[in-house]
Amino acid sequence: MATETETLPPTQLITDHTLTFPDLPPFPTNIPTAPLHRLSLSALRTSPVESTRLFSASKDLGFFYLDLRDDVLGERLLREGDALFAIGEKLYELGREELQQYDYKHLGSYMGYKGYGSAVVDEKGNLDRNEFYNMPKDDFLGLSQTPLAHPPLLYEHGDSIRAYMHDAHKLVLLILTHLNTHLGLPPDTLASLHRQTAKSGDQVRIVKSPPQPASDMRTALGKHTDYGSITILFNRLGGLQILPPPSLVPAGQEPQWTYVKPLRGHCIVNLGDAMVKFTNGLLKSNIHRVISPPGEQARETRYSLVYFARPEDEVVLKRLEGSEVIPPLEEGVAEEQISSKKWIEWKALRLRKVEQLSEVERKKLWDESGLGI
Numbered sequence: 001m002a003t004e005t006e007t008l009p010p011t012q013l014i015t016d017h018t019l020t021f022p023d024l025p026p027f028p029t030n031i032p033t034a035p036l037h038r039l040s041l042s043a044l045r046t047s048p049v050e051s052t053r054l055f056s057a058s059k060d061l062g063f064f065y066l067d068l069r070d071d072v073l074g075e076r077l078l079r080e081g082d083a084l085f086a087i088g089e090k091l092y093e094l095g096r097e098e099l100q101q102y103d104y105k106h107l108g109s110y111m112g113y114k115g116y117g118s119a120v121v122d123e124k125g126n127l128d129r130n131e132f133y134n135m136p137k138d139d140f141l142g143l144s145q146t147p148l149a150h151p152p153l154l155y156e157h158g159d160s161i162r163a164y165m166h167d168a169h170k171l172v173l174l175i176l177t178h179l180n181t182h183l184g185l186p187p188d189t190l191a192s193l194h195r196q197t198a199k200s201g202d203q204v205r206i207v208k209s210p211p212q213p214a215s216d217m218r219t220a221l222g223k224h225t226d227y228g229s230i231t232i233l234f235n236r237l238g239g240l241q242i243l244p245p246p247s248l249v250p251a252g253q254e255p256q257w258t259y260v261k262p263l264r265g266h267c268i269v270n271l272g273d274a275m276v277k278f279t280n281g282l283l284k285s286n287i288h289r290v291i292s293p294p295g296e297q298a299r300e301t302r303y304s305l306v307y308f309a310r311p312e313d314e315v316v317l318k319r320l321e322g323s324e325v326i327p328p329l330e331e332g333v334a335e336e337q338i339s340s341k342k343w344i345e346w347k348a349l350r351l352r353k354v355e356q357l358s359e360v361e362r363k364k365l366w367d368e369s370g371l372g373i
């Protein structure tokens with residue numbers, strides 16, 4: 001892969017104990033891991049070289065590690081992330097029945113709770129092996145006219161959730177500002193489409209995937225690209241896998257699903273569909289999925305923490321004007337006029353309409369998603 005030369009060799013990652021999670025079984029040393037660029041937030045603040053590496057990573061894989069240590073914002077995010085992992089564990093202790101009342105799919109909303117086994121994950125019509133809770137930024141920051149009800153526990157921890165939302169968004173804006181510069185867009189173009197004070201689908205998600213029976217392992221979260229702009233992801237156990245795009249796979253070989261090894265002190269950053277549309281395909285939003293954690297880690301319950309930053313609701317997802325770096329549209333191509341809000345609603349709910357569906361109907365739902373095999 002083209003990125004390989006700029007990442008740490010896997011052996012170096014494994015021997016550095018500050019990058020592993022002391023209370024969890026180790027990530028196995030004998031499986032291949034994805035060669036993500038490993039960037040540093042503190043270096044990004046001052047180093048043009050680091051900034052260029054961020055742009056390269058966004059153009060080839062659309063995924064990179066960001067070391068958050070030795071930076072005031074980064075260290076705060078690490079602490080706030082830890083607090084949210086703890087809140088997540090308590091949230092799921094409420095139980096599936098209690099949480100089910102916060103599933104708002106019937107109202108056309110993907111916010112709130114998604115129950116275990118309630119979305120199709122593959123072409124066979126299999127169902128997922130996780131549950132998650134989407135906490136809408138608009139509800140928690142007081143932007144919604146009619147906020148949804150959320151578990152009282154989340155309101156009790158409202159300050160922690162808001163602090164995390166604010167800081168994760170600061171990090172997103174910093175990343176967008178670097179991309180804005182490299183794309184040669186007029187200053188603040190990207191930031192002005194992602195104001196935290198404007199209504200959007202920004203959300204914090206906490207995912208729980210319990211251990212799976214060894215005799216019946218299946219995809220926990222089906223393959224997808226993220227729908228919005230920038231995703232900030234905290235993982236502790238393996239399970240996340242990416243499928244490299246054909247452009248990064250040696251000629252004659254098939255792309256292979258590859259684990260992304262979680263690194264302590266780091267978040268994983270990935271770009272979503274909106275960035276692809278804004279840049280007419282120059283920036284990448286890579287396909288990923290979650291399966292059972294590898295090796296001994298498979299015995300643990302896996303939690304992960306995600307912050308999705310998405311363009312403001314009314315932003316139309318199409319090529320941005322004002323850059324000479326963004327490739328022009330091909331002659332005769334007319335872009336679809338779809339708002340960020342509509343795009344995300346469609347993508348987030350299309351595989352969740354599974355109640356009382358037969359296997360054949362579930363397979364059809366997958367076929368219609370366009371996700372292929």
Ligand SMILES: O=C(O)CCC(=O)C(=O)O
Pocket residue numbers: 205207221226233235239240288289290304305306
């Ligand atoms: O749990 C993870 O590591 C990834 C979750 C993810 O891809 C998502 O929620 O979109």
Ligand SMILES: [Fe+2]
Pocket residue numbers: 224225226288
């Ligand atoms: Fe994702």
